[in-house]
Amino acid sequence: MRNIIKIAAKNLLRYKRRTLLTTALIALGVVSVLLFIAVSGSFKSLMIGQITDSVMGHVQIHRKGYVASIDSLPLNRNLNAKQMAKVEEILRAEPAVESFTLRLRLGAMFSNFTETTNIRLNAVVPEDEFRAMPLLASRLSEKKAGEELLVPGGVLIPALLAKGMQVTVGDTVVLVATNRDGSVNGKPFTVHGVLDGISGPGGRDGAIHLDDAKELLRISGVEISEIAVRLKDIDDLPAVTALLEQQLGGLTNKEGQPVFEVHTWEKLSPFYNIAKMIDLMTLFIKVMLVAIVLVSIMNVMIMAVYERIGEIGTIAAIGTTPGKILALFLAEGFLLAIVGTATGTVISLLAIAALNSAAITFNFGMQTGLLLQPAISVGQIAPILAMVIFISVLASLQPAWKAAKMDPIAALRHV
Amino acid sequence: MSLVEAKRLEKTYVSGEVQVQAIRGVDFTIAPGSFVSFVGPSGSGKSTLLNMIGCLDPPTGGTLSIADTDVSTLSRKEGARFRGEHIGFVFQDFNLIPVLTVYENIEYPLLMVQSWPQAERKKRISQVLAAVGMADQAQKYPGQISGGQKQRVAVARALITNPKLVLADEPTANLDRETANRIIALMKEMRDEFGTTFIFSTHDPKVVKNAETIFTLEDGALKQTDTGGIYA
Numbered sequence: 001m002r003n004i005i006k007i008a009a010k011n012l013l014r015y016k017r018r019t020l021l022t023t024a025l026i027a028l029g030v031v032s033v034l035l036f037i038a039v040s041g042s043f044k045s046l047m048i049g050q051i052t053d054s055v056m057g058h059v060q061i062h063r064k065g066y067v068a069s070i071d072s073l074p075l076n077r078n079l080n081a082k083q084m085a086k087v088e089e090i091l092r093a094e095p096a097v098e099s100f101t102l103r104l105r106l107g108a109m110f111s112n113f114t115e116t117t118n119i120r121l122n123a124v125v126p127e128d129e130f131r132a133m134p135l136l137a138s139r140l141s142e143k144k145a146g147e148e149l150l151v152p153g154g155v156l157i158p159a160l161l162a163k164g165m166q167v168t169v170g171d172t173v174v175l176v177a178t179n180r181d182g183s184v185n186g187k188p189f190t191v192h193g194v195l196d197g198i199s200g201p202g203g204r205d206g207a208i209h210l211d212d213a214k215e216l217l218r219i220s221g222v223e224i225s226e227i228a229v230r231l232k233d234i235d236d237l238p239a240v241t242a243l244l245e246q247q248l249g250g251l252t253n254k255e256g257q258p259v260f261e262v263h264t265w266e267k268l269s270p271f272y273n274i275a276k277m278i279d280l281m282t283l284f285i286k287v288m289l290v291a292i293v294l295v296s297i298m299n300v301m302i303m304a305v306y307e308r309i310g311e312i313g314t315i316a317a318i319g320t321t322p323g324k325i326l327a328l329f330l331a332e333g334f335l336l337a338i339v340g341t342a343t344g345t346v347i348s349l350l351a352i353a354a355l356n357s358a359a360i361t362f363n364f365g366m367q368t369g370l371l372l373q374p375a376i377s378v379g380q381i382a383p384i385l386a387m388v389i390f391i392s393v394l395a396s397l398q399p400a401w402k403a404a405k406m407d408p409i410a411a412l413r414h415v
Numbered sequence: 416m417s418l419v420e421a422k423r424l425e426k427t428y429v430s431g432e433v434q435v436q437a438i439r440g441v442d443f444t445i446a447p448g449s450f451v452s453f454v455g456p457s458g459s460g461k462s463t464l465l466n467m468i469g470c471l472d473p474p475t476g477g478t479l480s481i482a483d484t485d486v487s488t489l490s491r492k493e494g495a496r497f498r499g500e501h502i503g504f505v506f507q508d509f510n511l512i513p514v515l516t517v518y519e520n521i522e523y524p525l526l527m528v529q530s531w532p533q534a535e536r537k538k539r540i541s542q543v544l545a546a547v548g549m550a551d552q553a554q555k556y557p558g559q560i561s562g563g564q565k566q567r568v569a570v571a572r573a574l575i576t577n578p579k580l581v582l583a584d585e586p587t588a589n590l591d592r593e594t595a596n597r598i599i600a601l602m603k604e605m606r607d608e609f610g611t612t613f614i615f616s617t618h619d620p621k622v623v624k625n626a627e628t629i630f631t632l633e634d635g636a637l638k639q640t641d642t643g644g645i646y647a
Contacts, residue, residue, distance in 0.1 A: 004527075007514075007515070007527070010514040011514055013514070014513065014514045310508075310510065311512060313510075314506070315512070316495065317469065317498065317504050318503070318504055318523070318528065318572070318573075319499020319502075319524060319528040319529075319576075320495065320528060321499075322491065322492060322495065323492075324527055409466055409471050
């Protein structure tokens with residue numbers, strides 16, 4: 001085999017310019033794909049991270065039917081103490097779960113004493129919320145100095161609302177809410193911080209302490225609208241979701257209907273569709289790479305066979321078997337792919353390093369100054385390289401087969 | 416005892432509805448270590464006969480035995496293996512591989528056809544290179560040497576596997592008189608040194624006069640067999 005590779009390399013070097021152009025084309029294709037994967041992957045993971053780590057968590061658990069009517073934030077579809085305890089028991093037993101936060105979601109009227117508008121609020125236990133949503137604190141563009149981020153009597157309000165209502169940190173506002181029985185209650189709050197919005201559900205919600213929400217809604221016991229769960233590793237999402245669906249799905253009410261519903265961030269966030277679009281674009285880029293490799297290698301190998309018909313006749317005449325002639329031409333396609341992919345990979349890694357050192361930022365929706373950090377793993381590079389090499393050998397197969405099947409006498413007569 | 420034995424050998428080419436009988440029931444035998452020439456005008460069937468003896472073209476009738484093997488029934492792959500094992504070729508246009516050096520061209524059959532170990536390969540190549548007088552040109556490429564030197568390399572490549580038989584199709588056609596004489600002398604020396612049988616297809620009187628057996632072909636039939644160097 002080493003001899004076949006050696007002779008194939010010598011054959012490629014006889015047409016230096018053509019070999020250089022072909023490998024350059026393959027390298028360019030590889031660079032395009034790897035850079036696209038690295039950059040789009042950075043964008044995707046950044047956006048997914050923003051969504052899951054500052055508002056949604058990786059998985060959310062609700063009472064059955066809550067998500068279908070989530071726009072009205074129904075208080076009659078909250079989880080009670082017994083149901084919540086069951087969920088907590090399961091989550092604490094699951095090693096893949098890093099933390100979770102209990103939320104009571106409500107709609108309220110927001111007044112700055114001169115104007116009134118609507119606000120959607122997450123009532124939370126601040127320690128749990130900030131632990132499960134580690135990027136939430138980074139969304140606070142303004143915050144009250146010298147105090148905890150959220151204490152009873154405080155409210156975090158979305159930036160657009162703060163701007164529209166001309167409210168700043170330290171101002172007193174009044175929140176008025178209607179409870180499940182239709183009774184209205186109001187309570188003054190101090191603005192403790194202003195939250196930058198992010199794309200997707202909950203991205204423009206304010207936040208208050210859970211105890212304040214209970215007081216506002218006159219809830220005496222325990223009521224929770226949703227449980228947002230953060231996993232240690234997002235790759236465990238399918239397994240943990242399946243486990244939770246299995247354990248919670250079996251729990252039914254008196255009517256025999258399931259009590260809980262489990263949703264991943266993918267089902268709740270419209271950004272998931274953007275992520276899927278990015279994946280689809282990556283697939284198209286890969287298909288283009290396949291086409292580039294297929295056409296360029298096949299073209300070069302067809303030319304190589306045509307130009308060396310006499311030589312093929314000679315080596316066949318002196319006893320080279322058709323199998324070895326086939327291997328010789330396949331080896332040429334293989335070598336072109338190896339050199340092209342190796343060059344492309346090196347250029348891609350250098351370009352990724354350059355992009356990282358350039359610290360490029362971009363804006364997405366309400367978010368500004370997001371740092372692009374392209375990265376690519378061996379697990380992402382290896383399939384691309386394997387695909388290019390496979391396609392190259394495949395593209396060489398037809399010309400190589402033709403060479404192997406050539407009649408030695410006709411080949412020797414060829415001028 | 417014969418190295419090559421043909422009995423009622425025939426070759427008919429079919430092109431559409433037209434049949435061309437290139438070889439018509441030829442019988443001959445060639446002894447080991449012979450220096451044999453097939454002669455005749457163009458289209459007489461010399462090259463066809465040589466191709467059949469070289470297992471490049473199967474006969475359509477009769478039998479052809481080389482080194483006690485009936486080669487008329489060999490498959491393409493078996494034919495390639497048989498050639499690699501028993502037959503060397505010298506071509507009119509030398510047919511050296513341009514990207515390989517003189518050394519590598521001679522080494523090619525040992526590497527790609529017979530898979531010799533490196534040490535034995537090296538020893539054998541040195542021996543043959545010295546025999547054809549090309550030891551000092553070993554690292555040159557075919558484009559860097561003369562026509563006569565190329566044909567020496569081709570003879571060396573044909574002899575490198577120590578074949579029983581070397582087939583040479585018009586080996587001196589592209590060489591000047593003096594170089595052609597040297598190549599013929601070289602092949603005769605090689606026959607004497609290695610005991611190899613040389614079979615030529617040629618128009619060249621210089622080759623013919625050196626042949627010990629001359630088969631004259633005409634319209635695909637064997638018209639005359641001369642032995643003992645009658646043209647000398």
